[in-house]
Amino acid sequence: MTYVRFAVLAVLVSAAVSSAAQLPAPALAVAAASDLQSVMPALASRFERETSGRVTLTFGSSGNFFSQIQNGAPFDLFFSADVDYPRRLEAAGLTEPGTLQPYAIGRLVLYASKASGLDLGRGLAVLTDARVRRIAIANPEHAPYGRAAVAALTHERLYDQVRARLVLGENVSQAAQFVQSGNAQAGLLALSLALAPALRASGTYVDVPAAFYPAIEQAAVVIRASSRKDAARQFLTFLGRPEIVQMLKDAGFLPPRPAAAAR
């Protein structure tokens, strides 16, 4: 039947078109926790200039990347916002042995939009203010900053009082976007995002004391299925350079603990 022939032809043509679209990308595919949104593009383009290789960046929540990598997502390098997800990938044999590397410690801040008129000097207790109708945090189910936010609120015995007003961003960057756009009056965000120009212009922040939440130890790891392991390792080495550590510091991250780095 002619129709069958037509159908077979169409399928073949389509397969050819789609496989042409699927040429192995020569770029280093980096999955990065969204708190790196403000600094990673600069790091990547610097690395690109120095090595004349290409880097593609995908930002999202660490927990999402964790499950995507388990399902075979073709990333070469994974920058998690905590060390737990890379360790679990390592335990599952999905990472290149010996490549797990802490690169920073993330800091949680309380951020409020200027329009809210809140006095952040009161610390987290300001969240019980009636003017705070919505508090943005990252989803604690799969975002380390969300878990840190819940831990800090619990530590201050505020969680039950403010729980009904929490709005969950899919990752900490979306939580930041909720506050920046004025849809939430306050948020518990990454310092790295609070320092980004768009947020700095529209609000203020105070540090949440580090004792209120477990340290957000951030770690990167090379994925075992990667075909660009050398470039991935090179990127990790690049991160250890003093001027890059300084860039991360300026962007709102603490350097990784020496003990963690020795692991």
Place this chain on the structure above:
Amino acid sequence: MDWTAIGLSVRLAALVSVLLLVIALPIAYWLTFKRRRWTFLAEAVVALPLVLPPTVLGFYVLLAIGSRSPIGRLWTAWTGHGLAFTFQALVIASLVYSLPFAVQPISAAFARIDSSLLEASAMLGASSWRTFVRITLPLAKEGILAAAVLSFAHTLGEFGVVLMVGGNLPGVTRTISIAIYDQVQAFEYQAANQTALLLLVFSFLVLAAVYALQRRPWSVSPL
């Protein structure tokens, strides 16, 4: 503006709408002309993607093509890499997601054909294939065109399914709607605005074209 994402979306949508015509024509024919008592069940299955949350569809597609499923394993044995998070995965997901947008306009166009024309063709000795090609297809060409345009537009705009099975890889699975999502999260409102406006204008033009094609009393659904 993220031209890589726009190019990727256009390629995906073009591919999906061509493949969907191939798939939808026999399905629409069968649903319209070969009705049985239980055909309504098949109609419900075809229309499911209209009402299913994209996350449900994305979840099932991910399971179906994942590394643990037979399809996923076969694909890996064949090509050496997994099917999830590839362009092909987006094609498969979009075929399911946009199926009703291809089948329903064609089916509706078939149903509007005066059956006496088809009977006359058969009386004059034409085979059912010849009748289909010479009578049915030309009379349904507006519906077929509408099907192609709608499935193109619908695929271009899909978000949830793509996010779930594609994983947002630049140049591979980052489509235009995901690029907008990324731009908003990166506070690049200007860029998001431009891209969103492009999609808005395009969607309006598509619907205007579809309604212009179909000179019937207006109904909200263009199907």
